[in-house]
Amino acid sequence: MRILVVDDDVNIQRLVTIHLTQEGYQVFKSNDAEEALSLLESQNVDLAVVDVMMPGMNGFELTKILTDDYEIPVILLTAKGQLSDKEEGFLSGSEDYIVKPFEVKELLFRVAVVLRRMQKVIDSVIQAGNMRIDRNSFEVEINQETILFPLKEFELLSILASRMNKTTPRAILIEQAWGADYEGSEQTLNTHINRIRDRLKKHQATLEIQTIRGIGYRLEELK
Amino acid sequence: MRTLYRKFITATLLILGISILIAFILANVVYMNSTRGKIDQQNVAIAQEVASSLEQMHSTTHLSFEAYLDSVSKLGYQIYVLSENGEEFDFGEPFSKKNLPVEALNVIEEKEVYHGMDHSPSPWLMMSHFSNQLDNTVGVPFTIGDQDFGLYLRPNNKMLFSDVHVIFAWFFVAVSIVSVSGVIWFAKHLIKPITKLTEATREITRENFTFPLNIRRKDEIGQLAESFSIMQTQLQHNDEARKSFINNVSHDFQSPLMNIQGYAELLKTQQLDDEHREYVEIIDQESKRLSNLTKQLLLLTSLDQKSYPMKLSVIRVDSQIKDTVRRHQWRLEEKEIEISYHLPPAPILADPELLMTVWDNLLTNAIKYNQADGSIFIQLTQNDGWVTITFSDTGIGMNAEQASKAFERFYRVDAARKKDGTGLGLSIVKHIIELHNGTIEVESEIQKGTTFTIKLPIEKQTEE
The missing domain is CATH 1.10.10.10 (Winged helix-like DNA-binding domain superfamily/Winged helix DNA-binding domain)
Structure with missing residues (x-):
């Protein structure tokens, strides 16, 4: 499974990457939306983990592009625990959201859930x-x-x-x-x-x- | 604001009435003390002149003075003549009441002057000056031939009220009408900006700091409006500063904390000796505690403000709880705790973010204080306008005394439960439930488990 991580905080990006790699996923990193989109021209990914607060194009806008144009499921990382953010996240088409600060295990669990949901093997x-x-x-x-x-x-x-x-x-x-x-x-x-x-x-x-x-x-x- | 307006007009009319009354009393006093005497003197002088004219006519019959007195009456007098034989003669406007007092007869018998206008019977009111009665006259004696007469006279009221008086009366009415309607207009003009200021104040409590006042005046109200506008900008500035501070604390603090936590956890997976593992454990727990503490303290500070601005909307309690469960599912799985629930759809009017905090705290506690292979059951029932939600766990439980203190701020049952707890969670929960006019109860048994029962009204009663 290939996962794209988009976050401008290098430490969080690295942390998430380490854990996802340990779980056996192949991880691609990018610092902002533009970098992520240019990376997608050469790579296919199964899931994207996107931070909401980023310089330039924000996470909601990126999510819209990823879900509409690439059909990639997205898990949003929101900084503020505010519901308005969560609503906006679902409106932009994200599969799930996680509120910072999150425990890495929580992220791993949600990644697994979203990936499983995507594999439509048996009747729902x-x-x-x-x-x-x-x-x-x-x-x-x-x-x-x-x-x-x-x-x-x-x-x-x-x-x-x-x-x-x-x-x-x-x-x-x-x-x-x-x-x-x-x-x-x-x-x-x-x-x-x-x-x-x-x-x-x-x-x-x-x-x-x-x-x-x-x-x-x-x-x-x-x- | 209609009441202030009404008060203003009532006050004006009252002042008008009182001033008329006081002026009347004052005029009365002046009239009683000097005017009345003077008027009496004047009329006596006129009467004596008329009488002496009559005596100088040298006529023998009373017929001869009739023509003269008739002419005099036409100049504006009411005249009554009484002879010693009791003959009566009226000239000019007749008196309404012929009630000559006994002392008036002294005019004929003793040749004394009668001062009826100075001693009128109703001495309290100057209106008696205008009374059209025979006792309200001056009387002088005169003699024609060998017969004695009394001449009683007073000015005719109709002549007293000349055209000038009528003009003055209308002048007075016109002044009253203009001043009363002026006051009404002025009150409206004065109260309008106050109404507007009240509206603006109300908007401020709703955190709207841009309500336009549009009051351009140079008086005190204009100054008030100006200060109000300055206050609006200041408040807006403060509000923005406060919000950005809260934002910074919740975002900028949480990111570094999250990194500390994450990397500490990463260290835990490495090969470490027991001592170092313990150190890493402490870093991990304490950073979690700090992160919880910042979040909860921020929430508690804003909740403590007397009127927390609740953002009420219709929310689905069931989906909120399911969402919370989903977010904690990884932890449940890690601790091998089974969770089951019965959550039929339950829409209620509440503040979504605050309630989310409630479910989060209750579930976190149920997980944290559970035992291996434990379970959690959440149930929701609805009746009589109330939603009842129970969170039951099979955890370590508390005794009765501990349970009674569970909602106190910073209360923690014992050191073993320290972990990453702050002792604030349940006090926040209680606070939020009470804000929604609901109740929360706890039932617990050591080593058996704890049940929290929450009752929330479906429609939050408005309390204003």
Whole structure:
């Protein structure tokens, strides 16, 4: 995944770059809107992180160009925690915004969410038993109560739900949730599946995850 | 401002009335003390002259003086003649009441002059001077032949009120009308700029410092308007300075703080011995605390001003809370806390930015003081014009005494909870909820968890 970072504060630019690189993203840096636009002539990016307060063209104007002309999703960094800024940000078409000072982990999480939202692999809304999964808002609704699952668990559950009553092999689940080059142990998958089971039970879902020995898992409706 | 206008006119009319009354009383006193006597003397002199003329006529019958007295009456007198035999004669305008007092008869019997005009029966009012009665006359004796007569006379009122008097009366009416309508016009002219100034003052409380006054006068009101304009510019300047200061603090302070935080966090991921790791940890926590403290102190300072300018609009409480949850999702995931909520659409009239602070503080607390594998539940219900929101966590909780102090400024339960807390969060929350005429309650149990219950009116009651 390729990410463009546009910020006139060199220290923040560097900080964000270091963290994003550590997460395995390829990062392009630019100090202002003009530089970013000229960089886009030679490079393709999947996401842009843009600061609102910049000399010259401001972040809102740049966001408009990026979303309208390049169809690149944008996460805005706003300095003031003011709502008017946030509204203007959404009006200019940004996918998300983060208020400075933010913790880098927050940014990493939001980057992951926006990138996932962009990959339209499965239907955006999945209904299974008394459970409804919204892949746009990452919400799981059971008995009119909304639960926010951790991202990995959410991914696993939505794959299982989209393949209701069909067995999904462990390898596919791992690849979808952690990526093809995952090197962790298979025990991690068991732990996540068990957590999902606990949550389903706690919120009285009419669903159950069956272990299919030697193959994988299957989501079934309780009888 | 109509009341001031009305007061002005009432006062003018009242002053007019009082001045007429006082002038009347004063004139009365003067009349009683000198004028009345003089008028009586004058009329006595005239009557005596008439009487002596009659005596010098040498006529024997009373018929002969009739023609003379008739002519005299036409000069502007009312005349009444009484003979010792009781014969009566009227000349000129007849009297309305023939009520001669006993002492008036002394004129015939004792040949004494009767001063009825100096001793008129209603001595308090000078209007008695104009009373058309027989007792309000002067009487002198005269003799024709061997018969004694009394001659009673007074000036005819109709003759007293000459054309000049009528002209003066109209003059007085005209002056009154002109001065009263002048006062009305002047009051309007005077009050108009005051109304305008009031309007401008009201605009200033709404942070509008550019209300045009357009008052060009050289009197005190003109000076007031001029000072007001100067004050407007000064206030505008101060307001801009204040806002830019707040902006600077919130933006220019936060950027360096964010860098300190970010790089400290970066250091934490390096291979460090325990001691150095602890130092980095302290830098990280303290910079977070400083950043929270600046934000909250700024908010608290502006909230403390008696009339915080609330920017009310219709907001969706449910989407605000969902938005807050979304922003903290990474932290929830990191701490492995499960969050669930039931948030049906709930639009209310409130200040969006302030309420956002409330949700942010409550959720931050619920996360910060939660236990591993804990959970948070947020619920929203609506009834009877109120929205009730509960934040329940399965955290470390507080005892009853601690819970009762939770909303106090700078109160922190114990050192273990120091972390990056400032002790201001909940006091700000309470302040904001009260600004919206809502209530907040806390229920807590050690090692079980804490529940905050907030009630907000759907339509904020106006308090003016």
